[in-house]
Amino acid sequence: MFMSYSDNIVTLSRSELSLASSKAEVLNSLYGRLKSASVLPLNFFTFAEWKRGGDKHIHAAKQLGAELIVRSSCLNEDTDCSSQAGKYTSLLHVKNTTEALSHAISKVFESYGDAQNDDQVFIQPMLDTPDFVGVAFNREPNSNGNYYVISADTTGDTQSVTSGADSTIQNWFIRHDAKPEEKWLVQVIALFEELHTLFGTCPLDIEFAIKKNKVFLLQVRPLLLALKQESQESKSNTKQYELELSCIEKKLKRMSTRHPYLCGEQTLFGVMPDWNPAEIIGVKPKPLALSLYKELVTDRVWAQQRFNYGYRNVYNHPLLLVLGGTPFVDIRASFNSFIPNTLAEPLAEKLVNHYLNTLKASPHLHDKVEFSIVLSCFNFGLKGQLDELKQCGFSQSECNEIQRALIVLTDNVITDKNSVFHQDIKKIDELEKRQDQIIQSDLNKIDKIYWLIEDCKNYGTLPFAGLARAGFIAIQLLKSMCESKLITQCDYDSFLHSVKTVSSALLDDSKTMQRDLLIKKYGHLRPGTYDITSKRYDEEPGSYFSTTKGFSDKLNKFALSLEQLNNINEALSRSNLSCDAVTLFNFIKNAIEAREYGKFVFSRSLSQTLVLIEQLGSQVGFSRDDLAFADIKEILRLQSTSHSATATLASTITLGKEYYEMCQKIKLPALIRRPSDAQFYQVLAEEPNFVTSGCITAPVCTNIDPNSVAGKIVFIEAADPGFDWLFSYEIAGLVTQFGGLNSHMAIRAQELNVPAVIGAGEWWFKKWKNAEMLKIDCQCQKVHIIS
Template identity: 45%
Template sequence: MKFGTKAETLELILPVIKSAEVLPQVRLSVKEWNSTCNEIVKKVMKNNWHDIDLIVRSSAINEDSCNQSLAGHFLSIANVKGIENIDKAIRDVIDSFNDNNEENQVFVQPMLKNVILSGVAFSKDPNTGGDYIVINYDDSTGSTSSVTSGSTNNTKVYYHFKEHNKIKDQNLCKVINLVRELEEILQNDSLDIEFAITEEKKIYLLQVRQLCVNNKISHTLELEKNSNLKEALKDIVKKFDQLNIHHPRLYGRKTIFGIMPDWNPAEIIGIRPKNLALSLYKEVITDNIWAYQRDNYGYKNLRSFPLMISFGGLPYIDVRVSFNSFLPAALEDNLSEKLVNYYIDRLIENPSLHDKVEFKIIFSCYTVDIKERIKILLNYDFTEEECIKICDSLRHLTNKIIDGNDGLWKKDIEKINRLEIRRDEIMNSSLDKISKIYWLLEDCKRYGTLPFAGLARAGFIAVQMLKSLVSIGVLSKIDYENFMGDLDTVSSNMANDFKNLSKVAFIEKYGHLRPGTYDVLSSRYDETPDKYFDWNFKEINKSTNKKKFVLSLEQLNSIKELLKQHGLIQDVLGLFDFIKIAIEGREYSKFIFTKSLSDAMYLFKQLGEDNGFNVEECAYSDINIIKTLYSSSKNLKDIFYSSIYSGTRSYEMTKQIVLPPLIVEGEDVWSFNQPSLEPNFITLNNITGKVVFPSESKRLKGSILFIPSADPGYDWIFSHEIVGFVTMYGGMNSHMAIRAGELGIPAVIGAGEVLYNKWKLARLIYIDCANKKVEILK
């Protein structure tokens, strides 16, 4: 069966379709309308449609093809009743064609009533070409067009691997059966289908067109790819099952995996990093460093446990390992087991909190509101005595960390300062490139990411302590905003330096930064400075209503009494000194260690180019070849080629795999709903602005910028007078959250894929941080 126009295709399918209903229609061409319009209106009315609501739909000749879709481009008019209104609606739809082609068509159908679920289904992943059925649906508004029109914030997205037959939701099962039947009828596996399901549990086919997929490949390669994808998914399920069983060195009866908890790889390296970025992140942080420093800070010893697991090239945090690492070292075994099980169960109950686990689920430090917060455990079979034990162990741990004289964070600041000296020694030495890369990364781990991990922990405790003073009413939300605005971080210094330093001096200081700290394909500031900065613009964003943070005498006395009541060893000034220095120290240590990391990546790129490999090829290599080359006499070119070849092939599969942000059970690998996250709104301000992206550097002024993730390398955006920004990934304590607070810029951090992809299609949006909402204006 060949595709016709929208209306013709529905007519052809009507006699043969078994899994769905097709509404009756009256179809007409523009030519027919121009010659016999009155007769056509009478024809519509002859169907006993006088007293029912109708819909007048476009069916243009050029509306859909295998190369382009003009879905939503032309007018459709719903809820039309009566002869005069039908006449006007048909004329309006014809006027929307704008090409004077008399072969264009319009068709009229009854309006579908009592809709409980509607949406669009793709028989192939439109983004990757992967062998998934992807269903975008709305089950809350009762509209048949809410998904296609973008008129709802409640759109849900469901992924289902085609060869998997278990489908839990009966309504979605109906949609999948419809997709499969249409593929058979049309002998086409790239379909875009509109559907609706009514209260009577009937599914209606509203439209089917060819899906425009950019990465077309031959049928033979398609079969091979899909077969390999199935095997890759089987391997992921097998690995999940292996890691999910009881482990004698871990508390907790099971685990789950997420892309955002703890060291949130989705924000730092993305959900599909190339092999160099993935291996670098594992090497300098998530394989060993993270656990060493957490152990040093008084938590359970998780050394030798990798925190991040690669599922087909997609990075996930082992949540059970992470939750174990937040247990105070002194906490007894039985209570530790009970607590980890509670944490995991709570996250399964509330998957939208997977980027907020330390704020919303776990207890990783002592705060002045903890005795109130920990009462929630009493609802989950914990005793008051157990709650006291948890609080006591957290108090001991926290006092050790925040100590003004012997606090671990002070030693970490001293250690990070040694890294810059050692970096200069390596870079100025006569060592070969392999040796320089090797030692830059070794020093980066020992004197960079190790103390950074400690300062990141101190920074988190600092923010938690500050937020706890707000939660009990000693500080206001405005006080919190003012404190964050008073911070003196690398980022705020960068803003001032951009205004006051020469271009040469500025690049000398900040040139090592790049958007995507671990991505060798992202150029450094000093490689393409004009791409990132407008050197003619020297006025930096300043919040007009920013006020200095000052404690009143009443607040000071209240906090003094609180510290005494809770057995915290710091005095008031010492506490705020710790909070300020810890947050600033985290940002400073990140700035310093990324110099060594960035230089190592730059030399790695040069090493590849010296041996005939371009930077795109180098991105597929594994950083661990440097250890091999440093410790052996193996042929450099052979090692490089083998690593690139392996990385390139594996990444072809990585691009096809789609997984949920939180994997709770093995079955989730085959089919899942993409959950909406709870975004983090920064500041209490509101703003309206046009939607732009980093590549549109000339349009950034006065705009709301959309970026998938945001690490320190994105600080260049603040030199362009943006009024707000939105990220797909990120937490409330991330670098860009701190940065937005400093500048008083409204930001939505960690919107998640569903909301981010919806909002980015708008031209103008309104962000209201105080009320935690985003509105599409046009």
């Protein structure tokens, strides 16, 4: 068969259009019949026809233009079962000569391996310097949700999106009922709507280009979905889904107005700031994990302890707002809680508005607000930060007031022996005693769950919230000493390497402690701390407790010169802090270690609670997987009522499953700046956090199995401390999708001198994860795809 764009195409009826045809045949059938886009002229022919005589095909191709593209159209490409996207060769910018075309066609056929007679190649004119080149789906591929997913390069690179090469790429999610403002997005949607009239409701994957406002369809094929079709139950929940979308928009509009008890004219919502729910429980957590996190931390505990440390009182404001199953931080409430309580109301208002406006203008900072936007404590670079405030309209007297407040707050935390920081350490010790009392008591399971949660809030997460704040202040002070040249980068790395946390203790104990004692001490840990389906260390000790030697002491011991100590003392004196350098470093070390220890202890209460919930559910016929959909408030209510545990669990699990399934089809951005973001948004181009100064090249590992991770760069979605066991297997590096410089895994990676990229963001994480070999250069803050 030989066909060209001049053959009789436009007379095809809709019934003759089929996505079951080859790539070339589908485009050929659409040539000249689309209103919303154009299909470039094409010639296509089979491998058998090429072997019989290629001259006539080359002659026909030469009529298409001065520069050509030779494209693959293999039989097993773009089928209902497999797309084989990117597997076969297509050659761009092919010269219009017999030799160049013959070579290119042969290369494309060779890429098929054992080419079959009916396999095809097709040739089109090369589209030069388009304004946009992209790939788009008319369904969200993981959930089959009603979204257009559009990725486009704006540099004219026709392969950047599909190849993953570095470029200027925009990634968009647009709900089917939304009306985006950008003209080019409207044009792509119009193309999808026209294709819908031709191919019906089939999920589609298209490639397109736009040049001077004219759209070109480069490819259309079936989109392979994780969910092939909706269940009848899912279809029946359409009204509930639409109601949820409506409620999200109304909630965002209500929450965006002023609140009489909060500073700030507006609010923003994010999954990464402050207590970072994306890192701890994930972007779409199951109901039990989400409700536990709210109960133990973000409903009241977070604000209570922040007030205790000298910040503004926002005690009655929950930190998390759940939208479409995603936990978002109310950033206005968060920013209020970082204002020292000694600041006057007008200045507090001005400062919160400044923070909010800064984040709104620089959304890429959403996972770095405490390092890059908020002034929450004294640091050695504070003068420069205050100078930036003056450039934004703050007076000298206002800056002086902010400086005094931050110095007093920080000084109290560091130097006051009776401060809440030291009390918090004692409370953690008290929790250990109370854990044994409850667990060994004769209370029934429901009562034990209730009291473990109550004690965990009062003696666990409450002091941990304080210790976490002290730990953040410690890291801020240490980083600012390095940035101010009071210490070197080597000093910074070696100091953190000298800090003894739970991670290093686990490594040391694994070398010397008997296995049963090791399991008893660390067995309560889980890779997903709040996830009941995550196996505890003591359930799979062979996976989590390595028999290897672990990491060796690769860094020099931490020691400062007399000159450095004197310089730090002078800087402290100039800033009116009452501590000296020795006291300061003791505080930094104690704060980091106490923070990690506090997490270790309170997670035992949480882990034991999950064990009891599992046992309670098992008695009445519910599995771990079922119980993950329960709400902890419903379980706690059993303690003070005569409600049936069986009926209560059945009800909460059913509701949780229905809501969770529905929410999988709702996509929301990592940062919500306006209510319309619930309808359409551009994915943020996150700036990853690089940990250590190391540089390594190693294979990528996505199979989180103890037998697979050694010597490799391991990819995990969240920087969850339950993955500590990874470090005992001599991993080469670590990449996480979520997390920040102050996260648990960042501290562990720094301590053990493991090069890591923490909080890579969705785009970079997926891109790097699909590579075979990476080079992570932390000093240059660059990741190179080797292969």
